[in-house]
Amino acid sequence: MAPRRAWLTHVLLILGVIAFALPIWIVLIGSTHDAATIGRGEVPLLPGGHALENYRTAWGAGAAATAGIGVGSMLWNSMLMAVLVAVGKITISFASAYAVVFFRFPGRMLAFWSIFITLMLPVEVRIFPTFKVVSDLGLVNTYAGLIIPLIASATATLLFRQFFMTIPDEFVEAAKMDGAGPLRFLWDVVLPLSRTNMAALFVILFVYGWNQYLWPLLVTTTADVETVVIGMVKMIGSEANTEWHIVMATCVLSLLPPVAVVVLMQRWFVKGLTETEK
Template sequence: MDGSLATPAPVRDDALLRATRRRRLASRLLAHAALLLGVAIVAFPIWMTLVGSTHDAGTIGRGDVPLLPGSHAAENYATAWNEGGGRTRTTPASVMLWNSLLMAVLIAVGKITISILSAYAVVFFRFPGRMIAFWAIFITLMLPVEVRIIPTFQVIVDLNLGNSWTGLVVPLIASATATLLFRQFFLTIPDEFVEAAKMDGAGPLRFLRDVVLPLSLTNIAALFVILFIYGWNQYLWPLLIINDRSMETIVVGLSKMIGRGDSQNDWNTIMATAVLALLPPVLVVALMQRWFVRGLTETEK
């Protein structure tokens, strides 16, 4: 032995470590840059709509919309809220927002109620044709509203339900998707819960109220967000079934504000109405975001 000390770790290991860190940092920066670019692409039209709602009609009509807000915001939003927009002054945004809000809530609550009851019957009851009923519901996933809109419209006309909340909401409250999701969730409820409920003398309705519904709250909240936005964005069915301007929804009203051909549009009030139409679904998503994420990811009972 020559008594020499052990040599230190090679310098190239430190260089390799630094190179690895630089690659990770570069990869992270690239990912964040891509995400920021995606956000900018999505947010830019919304920002331009918001900016356009604060300028006068002449500025927008010249195609000279600046990137910063103007000084006509209060005037434009007051006009949209109280009088409506467009050349013909359509229904005020306040009325259309209330109609859309009521329609979306009724559709969401109706879909959730019917889906819970149908899924509960399919999972916890044993009756002849149970699976046939489930598959009949499941098959309707391939039949969206647009496919069955002609026979549905004929039924509503025959029942004289045009220009009514019943005719507007009832054809849209059946949901095979929500039924399927609730069925899959109910199948994960342990059998011990059912046996314990029977030993306590609980009937089907009590078991549904005291056991199934409390366990389903997060799923109900998540579905409410999805179904509320679905109802809010409905265009074709309200356009067909509603002729009364007092029942006009915001999505249909926005399309009617925009003139055809060479007509001059009041883009400032149209954009103000569009911004108002964005607020309710954004608020629902923002306020229920936590429940929405838990409902989609939570699996423990």
């Protein structure tokens, strides 16, 4: 009975991998064919001979719908946004959680629950008031307007708070006996213990920032600060005018940075999610 169950499990896993990987494979292969092949509605499963040409065009000139703006500029905007959003969220959440856990001040829990309750507000409820503020400050079509409204995170604050609460009180007492102040305790004790958690959060928040669509769609109206996600949507116009070979090449290029971050930080990511010892 056990071997049959193992066989069935492996079959289901293989089918799941195929279902997940097949669309990515089709996009990868489609990016190596010319416009005529894709335009005929064919779905090739083997590489073509136009890969270098398609990727060069996508990187430099882009599609006609992007008015000559290449993917390289969009990828830079997405990279800058994703990195700064991730770093900003981690920095602000780390500081706010540290204050809530290790300081005693009036309204401490009220401050925490005020942060936590924002999780109950859907993005759609907050996005137009946020856009109004950004517009009044003159931050539309700027990196600041693209990034700053996204750098506060109630979820990251909650995760850091829960982690800080597992730090033994003996560490705090020992730091006080050694004459360490709040900043010294933060730098020498809390920060080293939090590195793996910060790495895991960075991966999650980087992918979150990279995949943002609704907010960049509202706050960017020029190509100077346009992200690659918005660029891909613009490339897909009417069915007859869409340059699918360029769109697919752009999709592949847009996959590379988040995949690289996940692969390079995989060990830290897993360790940050599973490590519990202090």
